[in-house]
Amino acid sequence: MRMTISDIARLANVSKSAVSIVLNDKPGVSRETRSRILAIIKKYNYNPSHLAKSLAARETKSIGLIIKEIDNPYFTKLMRGVYDACSQLGYSVLLGSSELSPVRETEIVNTLVSKRVDGLVISPLHSEEANFTYLSNLLNDNYPLVLLGTVTNYSTNVVDIDNTKAAYDAVTYLIQKGHTRIAHLAGPLWSGHGQKRLDGYQQALIDHKISIEKNYIVPVEPYTPDGYQAAKELFSKTIQHPTAVFCYNDLVAIGVINALTEMKIDVPEKVSVMGFDNIDFGMYVRIPLTTVQMPAYEIGKAGAKLLVKQINHSSMPLNEKVTLKHKIIERDSVFKHTSK
Numbered sequence: 001m002r003m004t005i006s007d008i009a010r011l012a013n014v015s016k017s018a019v020s021i022v023l024n025d026k027p028g029v030s031r032e033t034r035s036r037i038l039a040i041i042k043k044y045n046y047n048p049s050h051l052a053k054s055l056a057a058r059e060t061k062s063i064g065l066i067i068k069e070i071d072n073p074y075f076t077k078l079m080r081g082v083y084d085a086c087s088q089l090g091y092s093v094l095l096g097s098s099e100l101s102p103v104r105e106t107e108i109v110n111t112l113v114s115k116r117v118d119g120l121v122i123s124p125l126h127s128e129e130a131n132f133t134y135l136s137n138l139l140n141d142n143y144p145l146v147l148l149g150t151v152t153n154y155s156t157n158v159v160d161i162d163n164t165k166a167a168y169d170a171v172t173y174l175i176q177k178g179h180t181r182i183a184h185l186a187g188p189l190w191s192g193h194g195q196k197r198l199d200g201y202q203q204a205l206i207d208h209k210i211s212i213e214k215n216y217i218v219p220v221e222p223y224t225p226d227g228y229q230a231a232k233e234l235f236s237k238t239i240q241h242p243t244a245v246f247c248y249n250d251l252v253a254i255g256v257i258n259a260l261t262e263m264k265i266d267v268p269e270k271v272s273v274m275g276f277d278n279i280d281f282g283m284y285v286r287i288p289l290t291t292v293q294m295p296a297y298e299i300g301k302a303g304a305k306l307l308v309k310q311i312n313h314s315s316m317p318l319n320e321k322v323t324l325k326h327k328i329i330e331r332d333s334v335f336k337h338t339s340k
Contacts, residue, residue, distance in 0.1 A: 003046045009336060011044075016164050024162075041104055062092045063307055066105065066114030066122045068190070070097040073121070073279040074249070078148070081300025082121060089308050091118070102130045107132045118143030119307045121300075123149055126192035144310040145318060146303045148175040150194040158309060159322040161294060163193045166326040169202025170274055170292050171246055173328055175208050178337035179244040183216040183229050185256065187248035189307045191222065194248060198275065201246060215239055222248055227255025235263060235271075242338035243271060243337045250282045250291055257333065259288055268335035278329050288331035295324050 005023075009016045012035060021028045022037045029037075040046070047292030062082045065082050066241070067075045079095065085168035086093050086123050094117055096108035102125050112120060120138070124130070124147055135154055146157040174182050187194030198217070205212050220230045228246060236240055246255035260267050266272055267287050275282060275291035301323050310316055 003044050008044075008046060011040050015293075018084065022130075027106050027287055039054050041285055054104065054227070057085060059118055059311075060116050061090060061277040062094055062115075062117050062205070063304065064094045064115075064117040064120045064268035065109075065113070066095065066108050066120065067100060067128045068098055068100060069122050070099070070126060070329070071250075073281060074277050074294065077279075077296035078300040080315060081297040081302075082304045083300075085301040085304035089305070091304075091308060098125055100125065102127065106134045109138070109252055112122070113138075113143070118311045121146045121148065121303045121307055123148040124192065125190045126151070126194075127188075127190040130190070142314070142318065144307055146307045146315075148299055148303050149180045151192070155270075156318045157306050157320045157322075159299050159306060159324070161299075161324050161326045164200040166276070166292050166294075167197035167329060168204045169200075169245070169326070171201050171204035173206070174246060174272065174274060174334065175204065175210070175270065177244075177334060179242075180210050181213075181216070181240065181242040182210075182244045182246055183218065183234060183237070183242035185220045185227060185245060185247045185252050186219050188219070193249075197248060206242060220248065222251055224251045224258070226254040227252030228259045230340045231256040231259035232263070233263060235260065241265075241271070244274065244334070245271060246276075247288055250277045250289055253289055253291070253333070254282070254285050257285065257289075268333050271336040272337065274334055283331070287333045290331045291329050293329050295326070298324055305315075 005016055005019050008020045010053050014037065017032060018029050019037055022034050069075055081094055094112055096112060098105035098108060104126055105237055132151060133152065139156060146159060149160050149248060151157050171182060186198045202212055220226045220235055245256050247256060253273050256273050258268050260271055274295065275289045278291045278293040282291055306320060306322060
C-alpha cells in the first residue's frame with residue numbers, strides 16, 4: 001500500500017502541515033522535527049506525487065493562458081511559445097479563448113483562478129465593451145500576471161513589441177520604395193494594437209511631409225474576407241487609387257491581394273501590399289507577402305518566463321516591461337514605384 005502524507009505525519013507524531021513544510025523545504029519546523037520527518041521519509045522511501053506536493057504548497061505548477069481567438073494563426077504561434085517555455089520550466093498550461101467576448105474573457109479569468117492556477121498570461125481585449133474589473137481585482141491581490149499588450153492606466157507585467165514604431169517603419173519602407181499614396185486598412189478596437197499601428201502610419205506620413213487622406217484609412221475586421229471586401233470598395237471608388245496598401249495584419253493583406261487580382265489590378269506592379277504579423281501562410285500565397293514580423297512565438301515564451309519569475313518571487317513588483325524586436329520581411333508583394 002502506498003504511503004501517504006497522513007501516514008508520515010502519524011509515524012512522526014506531527015501534523016500534516018509540518019510534513020508539508022518539510023516536503024517543500026520551507027521554514028516553520030524545528031531542526032529536530034525536520035530530521036525526524038526526513039528519517040521516516042527515507043526509511044519508507046516515500047516519494048510524494050507532484051499533485052500532492054503542489055496542493056500542500058498551495059501551488060499547482062500550472063498557469064492559465066487566455067487568448068483572443070483559438071483559430072488565428074498569430075495565436076497559434078503565441079501558444080506554442082507559452083507551452084514550450086512552461087514545459088522547460090515544469091509547468092502545465094490551461095488554455096482559454098475569449099473569442100472576442102469581454103464577458104467570456106472575465107468568465108475564463110474567474111474559472112482559471114478558481115482552478116488555482118499559479119498565475120495568468122492574458123492577451124486582453126480592447127473595446128468600448130471591455131470590462132477590466134477582473135484586472136483591477138488581480139492587481140489588488142498581487143496575483144501573478146503578465147499581459148501580452150498594454151492596457152492603459154493599469155501597471156503590470158507586459159510583453160509586446162512597439163507597435164507604433166513597427167507600423168512607422170513599415171510605412172517608411174513603402175515611402176522609400178517610392179510610394180506616396182498609401183492606404184491603411186486599420187485594425188479593430190478590440191485588438192489593442194489597432195490604434196498604435198494607425199498612429200505609426202500617420203506619423204510616418206507626417207514626418208515625410210505626405211498628406212493624410214481620410215479616404216485612404218479604412219477600418220476593417222482582421223480576417224481575409226474583410227480585407228477582400230475593403231479592397232473591393234476602396235478600389236471601386238472614383239478616387240485616385242493608392243499605389244500601396246499597409247494592412248493591419250497578414251490575413252487582411254491576403255484578402256487585399258485576392259481582391260486586386262480579381263479586379264485585374266497587378267500586384268505588386270500597380271499596387272504594393274504589405275502585411276503585419278508574418279504568419280507562415282504568408283510565404284505560400286500566390287504572391288508571397290512582404291510583412292512586418294510580429295515575433296509571436298517569442299512573445300509567448302517571454303510572457304511565460306516572466307510569469308514564472310513572478311510566481312517564484314512573489315515580492316517582485318508587477319511592472320516589468322519586455323519589448324521585443326520587430327523586423328520587415330521582404331518578399332514579392334511590394335514593388336518600387338516610379339511616377340509616370
